[in-house]
Amino acid sequence: MNAAATTHHTNCLRCGRKLTSAKSTATGYGPTCTRKVKAAAKAEIVAQYKPHQVAKAEELIEQGALIPLRTGIYLAPSADGTRTYKAHRTACSCPAGIKGLHPCKHRIAAHILSLAA
Ligand SMILES: [Zn+2]
Numbered sequence: 001m002n003a004a005a006t007t008h009h010t011n012c013l014r015c016g017r018k019l020t021s022a023k024s025t026a027t028g029y030g031p032t033c034t035r036k037v038k039a040a041a042k043a044e045i046v047a048q049y050k051p052h053q054v055a056k057a058e059e060l061i062e063q064g065a066l067i068p069l070r071t072g073i074y075l076a077p078s079a080d081g082t083r084t085y086k087a088h089r090t091a092c093s094c095p096a097g098i099k100g101l102h103p104c105k106h107r108i109a110a111h112i113l114s115l116a117a
């Protein structure tokens with residue numbers, strides 16, 4: 001064990017089993033639990049939002065468009081890139097978010113990212 005390593009988990013955060021690979025000790029989950037945590041996050045998202053909205057949110061994440069500001073809060077660019085919105089899973093400063101009738105893609109993306117963290 002290298003005591004100088006930065007974040008280092010010795011046991012899985014979910015099941016408590018000893019972690020062996022470098023990737024697992026960095027994330028804190030074994031390979032099986034990583035899959036389960038991701039699947040649980042996906043299930044929670046799919047249960048709450050419409051599929052086309054989830055697809056738009058995933059697109060934003062894949063583009064690396066959301067910048068973490070502080071815990072749970074992300075900066076999201078407007079479609080034309082001239083403005084930046086502040087998004088949290090419960091609120092967003094974009095026009096659709098302010099109306100608040102439906103969760104906007106920024107909110108869904110912030111929700112997905114906060115679950116994956
Ligand atoms: Zn585990």
Ligand SMILES: [Zn+2]
Pocket residue numbers: 085087092093094095096097104105106107
């Ligand atoms: Zn928004």
